[in-house]
Amino acid sequence: MNPLRIAVLISGTGSNLQALIDAREQDGLAIEIVHVISNRPAAAGLDKARRAGINVSVLEATGHASREAYDQALAELIDSHPVDLVVLAGFMRIIGAPVLQRFSDHMINLHPSLLPLYRGTNTYQRALDAGDKEHGASIHFVTAELDGGPVISQVRIPVKPDDDSNTLARRLAPLEHQLIVATVELFTRGLVKCADGQVYINESSISSPLQLRNDGHLAV
Numbered sequence: 001m002n003p004l005r006i007a008v009l010i011s012g013t014g015s016n017l018q019a020l021i022d023a024r025e026q027d028g029l030a031i032e033i034v035h036v037i038s039n040r041p042a043a044a045g046l047d048k049a050r051r052a053g054i055n056v057s058v059l060e061a062t063g064h065a066s067r068e069a070y071d072q073a074l075a076e077l078i079d080s081h082p083v084d085l086v087v088l089a090g091f092m093r094i095i096g097a098p099v100l101q102r103f104s105d106h107m108i109n110l111h112p113s114l115l116p117l118y119r120g121t122n123t124y125q126r127a128l129d130a131g132d133k134e135h136g137a138s139i140h141f142v143t144a145e146l147d148g149g150p151v152i153s154q155v156r157i158p159v160k161p162d163d164d165s166n167t168l169a170r171r172l173a174p175l176e177h178q179l180i181v182a183t184v185e186l187f188t189r190g191l192v193k194c195a196d197g198q199v200y201i202n203e204s205s206i207s208s209p210l211q212l213r214n215d216g217h218l219a220v
């Protein structure tokens with residue numbers, strides 16, 4: 001079986017990118033990360049990609065006349081190394097129509113909340129402010145609605161009474177890494193599809209997101 005060709009889009013640390021690199025190198029995850037793209041030249045994740053020998057590109061917003069022009073350039077940049085799946089892992093820009101039209105149903109995003117709760121930013125603090133007993137992360141197909149596409153998978157953690165947004169983020173991070181690896185693994189086996197705003201696993205639509213189990217696998 002050919003490895004799944006992936007582009008990973010980042011803006012920052014790239015710890016989720018690193019989790020994918022490690023899963024490939026250490027556990028034989030059947031992927032080839034062919035391209036890492038950042039909108040920020042200083043993103044630490046770029047060095048992680050370079051160290052792994054992955055082709056990297058930086059596409060900054062400056063120099064583009066409009067959001068539309070940026071997105072057109074981004075679509076062309078992604079297309080310069082054809083991929084089966086585009087993974088947004090901490091990419092802090094809203095994805096516009098030129099990219100969505102080209103990659104719809106082949107683009108997923110990791111978001112640090114139990115969607116549909118808390119789209120957008122500052123999710124940890126918002127969960128704390130609401131007094132939630134649980135927080136978590138979701139992976140969803142990317143649509144025109146910010147963090148609003150069909151959700152594939154989730155991981156949940158309990159919120160502790162003394163948690164602040166930092167402790168919550170720190171506890172969630174390693175589980176996000178497991179979630180992204182386990183979700184991409186389903187794609188490597190061709191098990192995940194998106195059609196008509198629905199997620200299909202193994203040809204059956206799911207009524208709720210797959211949940212990450214303690215063993216790091218998704219309950220399919």
Ligand code: GRF
Pocket residue numbers: 010011012013014015016017045089090091110111112137176
């Ligand atoms: C993760 O918390 C993810 O949920 C959010 O951005 C963060 C990315 O972290 N969208 P990293 O750059 O992969 O370390």
